[in-house]
Amino acid sequence: MKQFVIAGNSAAGISAVEAIRTKDKESKIIVISDEDYPSYCRCLISYYLAGEVGEDKLLYRPENFYKDYNIELILNKKVLRVDPKKNRVILEDKTQLNFDYLLIATGASPKFPDIAGIKKRGVFGFRTIKDVKDIEKILPYTKTACVLGGGLIGLKVAYALHRRNIETKIIIKSRQVLSQILDFEAARFVQKKLEENGIEIIFGQDAVEIIGDGDTKAIKLESGKIIGCSLVIVGKGIIPNIDLVKETNIKFNEGIISNEYMQTNIPNIYTAGDVCESFDITLGTYAINALWPVAIEQGKVAGLNMAGESFKYEGSLGMNSLEFFGLAVVSLGMYRIKENDTSFEELKICDEKRNIYKKLILKNNLLVGGILIGDIRNSGLYLRLIKEKVDVSAIKEKLLAENFSYPVIKDLLKKEKEKIYV
Amino acid sequence: MKRLYYRIDKCLGCRSCEIACAVAHAGEETLFCAIKQKVLPRKKVYFFEGKNFPLSCLHCKEHPCVDACMAGALVYDKEKGLVIHNEERCVGCWICVMVCPYGAIRPDINRKIPVRCDKCKNKDEPACVKACPTTAILWQEEDFLLEVKK
Numbered sequence: 215m216k217q218f219v220i221a222g223n224s225a226a227g228i229s230a231v232e233a234i235r236t237k238d239k240e241s242k243i244i245v246i247s248d249e250d251y252p253s254y255c256r257c258l259i260s261y262y263l264a265g266e267v268g269e270d271k272l273l274y275r276p277e278n279f280y281k282d283y284n285i286e287l288i289l290n291k292k293v294l295r296v297d298p299k300k301n302r303v304i305l306e307d308k309t310q311l312n313f314d315y316l317l318i319a320t321g322a323s324p325k326f327p328d329i330a331g332i333k334k335r336g337v338f339g340f341r342t343i344k345d346v347k348d349i350e351k352i353l354p355y356t357k358t359a360c361v362l363g364g365g366l367i368g369l370k371v372a373y374a375l376h377r378r379n380i381e382t383k384i385i386i387k388s389r390q391v392l393s394q395i396l397d398f399e400a401a402r403f404v405q406k407k408l409e410e411n412g413i414e415i416i417f418g419q420d421a422v423e424i425i426g427d428g429d430t431k432a433i434k435l436e437s438g439k440i441i442g443c444s445l446v447i448v449g450k451g452i453i454p455n456i457d458l459v460k461e462t463n464i465k466f467n468e469g470i471i472s473n474e475y476m477q478t479n480i481p482n483i484y485t486a487g488d489v490c491e492s493f494d495i496t497l498g499t500y501a502i503n504a505l506w507p508v509a510i511e512q513g514k515v516a517g518l519n520m521a522g523e524s525f526k527y528e529g530s531l532g533m534n535s536l537e538f539f540g541l542a543v544v545s546l547g548m549y550r551i552k553e554n555d556t557s558f559e560e561l562k563i564c565d566e567k568r569n570i571y572k573k574l575i576l577k578n579n580l581l582v583g584g585i586l587i588g589d590i591r592n593s594g595l596y597l598r599l600i601k602e603k604v605d606v607s608a609i610k611e612k613l614l615a616e617n618f619s620y621p622v623i624k625d626l627l628k629k630e631k632e633k634i635y636v
Numbered sequence: 637m638k639r640l641y642y643r644i645d646k647c648l649g650c651r652s653c654e655i656a657c658a659v660a661h662a663g664e665e666t667l668f669c670a671i672k673q674k675v676l677p678r679k680k681v682y683f684f685e686g687k688n689f690p691l692s693c694l695h696c697k698e699h700p701c702v703d704a705c706m707a708g709a710l711v712y713d714k715e716k717g718l719v720i721h722n723e724e725r726c727v728g729c730w731i732c733v734m735v736c737p738y739g740a741i742r743p744d745i746n747r748k749i750p751v752r753c754d755k756c757k758n759k760d761e762p763a764c765v766k767a768c769p770t771t772a773i774l775w776q777e778e779d780f781l782l783e784v785k786k
């Protein structure tokens with residue numbers, strides 16, 4: 215019997231536990247979280263704030279999950295330190311837990327900009343149920359809210375606050391929304407949708423100060439402009455929670471470095487999810503792809519390997535799907551190419567009237583990324599072509615055609631997983 | 637565990653299966669109701685290089701959609717070989733559409749809900765199978781393919 219310790223009780227951690235249990239029903243599994251809740255759907259907290267999803271629907275697994283899977287769950291306790299030499303972790307209350315195998319799936323935390331007043335009451339990150347509950351407390355007194363950052367989290371929060379009838383302004387340093395997943399042209403579609411629905415966006419500006427005596431009263435922008443608001447939500451990216459390995463010989467960069475088995479440089483210590491850097495198949499380098507489906511995949515690979523398999527991870531890639539006021543958006547892998555870089559090829563449809571934008575990026579006849587707006591049908595096929603590195607030279611002009619569908623790519627695929635046509 | 641298979645040489649592309657699917661999933665199970673409610677068929681017949689290919693969710697044994705769903709709205713029922721969609725939990729985030737390797741989920745943008753085959757849950761045979769005039773759609777046990785190969 216082995217002892218598995220899983221630091222982190224979210225997408226990556228739970229996925230790993232489920233994978234371990236497909237191979238090993240007996241060994242002891244201990245899951246630790248510094249949050250106060252059993253595993254929940256982190257991505258749904260903006261829907262929860264919006265009032266679209268009730269607290270009961272946030273639970274990610276049924277109530278008896280931990281019992282059924284024979285897991286010891288430790289909540290509300292931080293893992294302070296990993297001690298790889300002695301194969302143990304040390305918790306904040308000084309408890310020590312030994313492990314045969316450890317998974318570090320501690321996720322990430324919001325990054326706060328270093329500006330005056332950032333610690334004032336009324337300034338929040340947006341990551342946990344607790345954040346929502348804290349925000350909820352001051353909503354009754356809030357007329358205007360400012361959201362710092364125009365990424366996925368920023369826009370989702372803005373949408374939620376808008377749904378709660380709060381006047382919401384998004385402050386963005388760059389000149390477009392979603393600059394980490396969309397090109398400028400595509401971002402315009404999303405921007406238009408948000409603005410049409412009453413969300414104000416201020417581009418080219420950063421907040422330089424949060425003003426107020428204890429409680430937030432306003433923010434000051436670079437331009438000197440002051441915007442009155444009692445609520446500020448920061449959506450300016452994340453930092454992986456790697457404090458627990460900082461004084462060890464476990465290798466990390468921005469995140470903990472993993473190999474293709476989701477293993478760190480210490481053979482019995484694995485890592486998965488937002489906390490780790492893995493090989494990105496479209497960038498060709500190590501990267502953090504802080505995404506739910508990626509955390510699930512990585513957790514699964516880590517879990518299988520911790521239970522004795524030697525399962526190779528094909529690598530991660532950026533994959534985002536979003537929806538704002540009825541506008542569907544998918545972004546896969548590489549979404550923008552450097553100007554004048556002729557090694558890439560672009561296929562594009564832009565139909566402003568129908569609110570449709572589609573762009574695919576190819577390199578050496580392989581699909582490496584794309585953006586779909588307004589019409590996201592069959593986006594899974596593009597993802598598959600990217601992942602399986604399929605040579606698409608024979609179907610290039612069909613890729614964005616109206617009848618693009620599985621039959622079009624069927625004969626080009628290397629592995630046919632499920633056969634349905636006879 | 638029965639699954640859907642298609643005999644491509646027999647499919648005429650008449651779309652009777654699509655219509656039957658929409659009807660079967662309309663409130664009152666009538667064509668009138670299906671049209672009025674704008675029910676999207678969960679099955680679609682694609683035309684490619686002179687042939688017709690009906691397609692709907694394959695209820696894959698490895699099911700990336702279930703793994704990826706961030707709301708826990710998709711569940712795989714191993715015994716029934718069925719991916720079950722709990723519409724109550726679904727938030728319409730389209731992750732499942734993005735990861736389905738067959739393009740078998742249709743996003744119903746108006747209802748903000750992904751639409752996929754449910755093998756007509758409680759019926760003995762899916763509606764599309766019954767509706768196909770040329771028996772191009774087969775409702776067979778899994779090992780059937782092995783026999784075809786022999």
Ligand SMILES: Cc1cc2nc3c(=O)[nH]c(=O)nc-3n(C[C@H](O)[C@H](O)[C@H](O)COP(=O)(O)OP(=O)(O)OC[C@H]3O[C@@H](n4cnc5c(N)ncnc54)[C@H](O)[C@@H]3O)c2cc1C
Pocket residue numbers: 221222223224225226227246247248249256257258259260291292293294319320321322340341342366367370455458486487488489504505506507508509533534535706729
């Ligand atoms: C509002 C919001 C919306 C999102 N929307 C999307 C989306 O639409 N699509 C998408 O793909 N992704 C989305 N994401 C990202 C997604 O939620 C993350 O990628 C995913 O949760 C990562 O899972 P994880 O298990 O790696 O880490 P996390 O979910 O961050 O979980 C980390 C776990 O570790 C615990 N922990 C951390 N440090 C310690 C410690 N020292 N000791 C003990 N326990 C610790 C935490 O309590 C938690 O249980 C969203 C995120 C947010 C916040």
Ligand code: SF4
Pocket residue numbers: 692693694695696698699700701702719735736737738739740741752
């Ligand atoms: S929706 Fe797609 S991935 Fe999911 S089971 Fe059906 S065919 Fe497979």
Ligand code: SF4
Pocket residue numbers: 704705706707708709710721725726727728729730731732733749750
């Ligand atoms: S659209 Fe619904 S079923 Fe699909 S991944 Fe999102 S929540 Fe799950």
